């Protein structure tokens with residue numbers, strides 16, 4: 001045996017967990033799901049929350065920028081609605097048929113002798129549907145999703161059963177965030193906080209790591225979102241920007257497609273333990289980490 005081979009064999013694998021975002025990371029942006037998600041969020045804001053159509057583009061942009069997701073932002077500025085209803089409206093009508101089984105990615109994942117976990121801001125139903133469509137549902141140990149980080153929904157408007165009609169309506173305490181940012185020198189300090197826990201908040205990532213018992217210093221984090229990559233880096237994760245060929249600040253690697261994984265990071269296959277075929281016992285669906 002060559003000295004180099006021997007040296008590699010006694011080296012410890014650098015990572016013991018691979019943490020994957022789901023949407024636009026495990027399948028390409030060109031599938032069209034992201035465009036439909038945005039359209040459905042805007043329709044929800046108009047139809048269910050009664051927001052004026054002319055305000056939607058600015059509002060979506062400001063909420064997404066300041067709160068991580070439009071949903072988190074809507075809750076912060078005073079709208080209340082049922083989380084499950086929101087998710088089924090936004091994800092229920094997506095063109096899931098555009099997602100096809102991905103045997104290339106499946107075989108890459110199954111050949112990796114490292115723990116693999118999904119971390120998405122989306123809800124559990126969406127995550128499982130996407131993984132099933134891609135034929136990847138048995139490739140992951142678990143899913144950290146919206147419900148994992150937000151297990152309790154204490155609605156401010158639905159405490160009283162008689163208030164059911166009030167759900168989704170405009171609350172008296174609503175904040176005019178468009179007005180706020182139209183002021184000279186307006187910043188995000190002083191904006192109300194959201195009760196929703198989601199990426200790219202560093203505390204949300206830390207909470208997810210803790211729940212799934214993941215050591216950030218031994219984990220590689222795959223994401224298509226630059227700001228999620230940057231937050232991931234700040235909490236100690238090594239990072240892979242997916243969908244771009246150029247690295248950005250905070251990204252240790254960049255992959256045009258997740259399919260390029262083996263060429264870009266061959267060391268992932270140089271483990272100090274034998275490869276595991278898959279996760280026995282998790283055949284029907286990947287368990288949600290709660």
Ligand SMILES: [Mg+2]
Nearest residue numbers: 021023024224
């Ligand atoms: Mg994504």
